[in-house]
Amino acid sequence: METTCLEPVVAKSLTSGLSEPLAVMAARAACALELSLKRFVLAGEQNLGHLELQAARDVQELLRQALERGAQAKADGTPPLCPVCQQKLTRLSAGHPRSFESRYGTITVKRTRGYCKRCRKWRVPADTALGLEESAGYSPAVQDMAALLASKMPVGEASAVLEHLTGVKLPPATLDREARRQGERAREVRRKLDEQACEQGQAPDQPELVLEPYQMIIQMDAWNIRERDQWGKTKALRREGKEPERWHWVYTGTCFRLDHRGKTAGGRPLISERGFVATREGMEGLREQLHAEALRRGLGQAAGALVIADGAVWIWRLADDRFKDARQRLDFYHAVQHLAAVGRAMFGEDKDKLKGWLRPLVRQLKNQSSLKVIQQLEEILEGLPAGVAAQAVQKEVNYFHEHRDRLDYRNGRQRGEPIGSGAIESTCRQAQCRFKRPGQFWSQAGDESLLCLETFWRNDRWHLLFPHTSFNPARN
Ligand SMILES: [Zn+2]
Numbered sequence: 001m002e003t004t005c006l007e008p009v010v011a012k013s014l015t016s017g018l019s020e021p022l023a024v025m026a027a028r029a030a031c032a033l034e035l036s037l038k039r040f041v042l043a044g045e046q047n048l049g050h051l052e053l054q055a056a057r058d059v060q061e062l063l064r065q066a067l068e069r070g071a072q073a074k075a076d077g078t079p080p081l082c083p084v085c086q087q088k089l090t091r092l093s094a095g096h097p098r099s100f101e102s103r104y105g106t107i108t109v110k111r112t113r114g115y116c117k118r119c120r121k122w123r124v125p126a127d128t129a130l131g132l133e134e135s136a137g138y139s140p141a142v143q144d145m146a147a148l149l150a151s152k153m154p155v156g157e158a159s160a161v162l163e164h165l166t167g168v169k170l171p172p173a174t175l176d177r178e179a180r181r182q183g184e185r186a187r188e189v190r191r192k193l194d195e196q197a198c199e200q201g202q203a204p205d206q207p208e209l210v211l212e213p214y215q216m217i218i219q220m221d222a223w224n225i226r227e228r229d230q231w232g233k234t235k236a237l238r239r240e241g242k243e244p245e246r247w248h249w250v251y252t253g254t255c256f257r258l259d260h261r262g263k264t265a266g267g268r269p270l271i272s273e274r275g276f277v278a279t280r281e282g283m284e285g286l287r288e289q290l291h292a293e294a295l296r297r298g299l300g301q302a303a304g305a306l307v308i309a310d311g312a313v314w315i316w317r318l319a320d321d322r323f324k325d326a327r328q329r330l331d332f333y334h335a336v337q338h339l340a341a342v343g344r345a346m347f348g349e350d351k352d353k354l355k356g357w358l359r360p361l362v363r364q365l366k367n368q369s370s371l372k373v374i375q376q377l378e379e380i381l382e383g384l385p386a387g388v389a390a391q392a393v394q395k396e397v398n399y400f401h402e403h404r405d406r407l408d409y410r411n412g413r414q415r416g417e418p419i420g421s422g423a424i425e426s427t428c429r430q431a432q433c434r435f436k437r438p439g440q441f442w443s444q445a446g447d448e449s450l451l452c453l454e455t456f457w458r459n460d461r462w463h464l465l466f467p468h469t470s471f472n473p474a475r476n
Helices: 010-015 022-044 048-078 126-131 141-154 155-166 172-200 234-239 281-295 315-320 332-347 351-367 370-383 388-400 407-413 422-435 445-460
Strands: 090-102 105-116 121-123 215-226 247-257 259-261 269-271 275-279 304-309 327-330
Touching: 022 048, 048 090, 048 126, 090 141, 105 126, 105 215, 126 370, 141 155, 141 172, 141 445, 155 172, 172 281, 172 445, 215 281, 215 315, 215 422, 234 315, 247 281, 247 422, 275 281, 275 445, 281 315, 304 315, 327 332, 332 351, 332 370, 351 370, 351 407
Parallel strands: 215 304, 304 327
Antiparallel strands: 090 105, 105 121, 215 247, 247 275, 259 269
16 A cells, blocks of 8 residues: 555644645545554454444544535525525624534534514524524434434433444433424424315325226224323322323324235235324324325325224214215224124133134124124024123124124125224334333323324325435435
């Protein structure tokens, strides 16, 4: 290796206040790399991983400087207009420094501040141009990493993983704060997107693209989450005879086009595109968010819609309210469980008898008329003497009567539609894995913002929060 390396005089030039051209810094970084290569070759105990770390470190200051200079030049070139209303700012003053944690270290930018008479607010247009305005001092890449990691794992772990993978140090409390700030921003973006979806409403976006009529499948479910909103008040509440409530419902929904459902090469069911909603804002929150999501996914252009869910009353009420033209279907598995309850009332613990009775009935429910199944249950009820068993069967007969218009499994199967709500149940299981880890507690305000981040990620809309993530530098 024949190289003439520059002397490491970085410190001197920096303390003198003069900044070196990037080309000189790059040459210096290249020399550091050359040296690292030589050391690496000689170090018997080091593998390529050691060099990967060392090389990143050798160029880090170059990258940090490049970032800082780029940020400063962009700030200097930003016109003094209000980023909200585009009004010209007055009472301008330049040189306001602010430091940000970036992917490659701390950078400081001097910005111009001005007053917007229309908004009656002080504005720093450069912060908006750089994507720094809605952060406590983190660059967009760091905001993105904090938000993503905190929505995927507990913050203590997220902080350690972040530092391990990128070298960026964010203590758990700081990471938590930044993630929640980004989550709050996500909620605002979601609110606007939902408004837009409802305004466009039933009007087809690109009607010519709908070649074949399709059905929209909608599924809903709820699970509970543990929160610490009343922590520290337990004793006081108990004195008043109240039990502190720590479990709260998370309402979840999913929607997809039937023609987007297929199978993997291995034969496993797969839905190529589907919308996902999870909220702590009650049934009303789910109703509005799921409706907007379904519209975005093509509800307006669908030939029809189908709601599939378990027997919970709130779901059918919500469906009648917001998806009133949709057909309704009771989850097949839940229906079978209610048939089994009739069997248990008749045969008690005799499992063989129960199975022998249940099997043909399940087959009938699935492939033939559900009305015939209900008829058989009624006949059983008539033959039973008054008592506990008759009461139990009566309850189930009532259940099937209540859902009689939701039991058309035969036609559903013939049309290739799902008869179970498996899609939403697996979704809930996954979400619970994240939000119900042992020892994890959430606050009421915080978990909605984290759930919101999670839905942006799952719905493939992360780039609407962090536009740089859809940018491909190779094609720039
Ligand atoms: Zn303004």
